[in-house]
Amino acid sequence: MYKQCKILNKNTNETFYGQIDTDFEGKDFYELVEIPDDGKIYKWNGSQVIEDTEKEQQEQKLQALEKDWEALPKGVQSFFKNNYDDVKVALQAGKKADAVQIMVDIESLIPDTLKSTYQTLLQKIQNF
Known part of the structure; x- marks a missing residue:
């Protein structure tokens, strides 16, 4: 199943809008995670999505x-x-x-x- 959302690439910490396959079980280098679309900046800290306050x-x-x-x-x-x-x-x-x-x-x-x-x-x- 595909979902349209704001996405964070965990390796590059770059955000973009697109579709993710919610059933996809890929390798870590390609894994994408959904992040809130609240105007704040987020990053991947190695285990979870966190706010990038810096x-x-x-x-x-x-x-x-x-x-x-x-x-x-x-x-x-x-x-x-x-x-x-x-x-x-x-x-x-x-x-x-x-x-x-x-x-x-x-x-x-x-x-x-x-x-x-x-x-x-x-x-x-x-x-x-």
């Missing part, structure tokens, strides 16, 4: 950083745009050190008028 907190921090970014004047946003996109990708991948390094690498390019804004962004990324 990933949830990371998403909340990223949303807060995005909100701070949107509050910057458009001219400042355009100056940092490419670097900010790289920082965001690094943070989403859980690579905070890479995100900080991107900011450190561009420090010499920052005009004096934007040093304060740069320092604020750097601090927020370091505290991510």
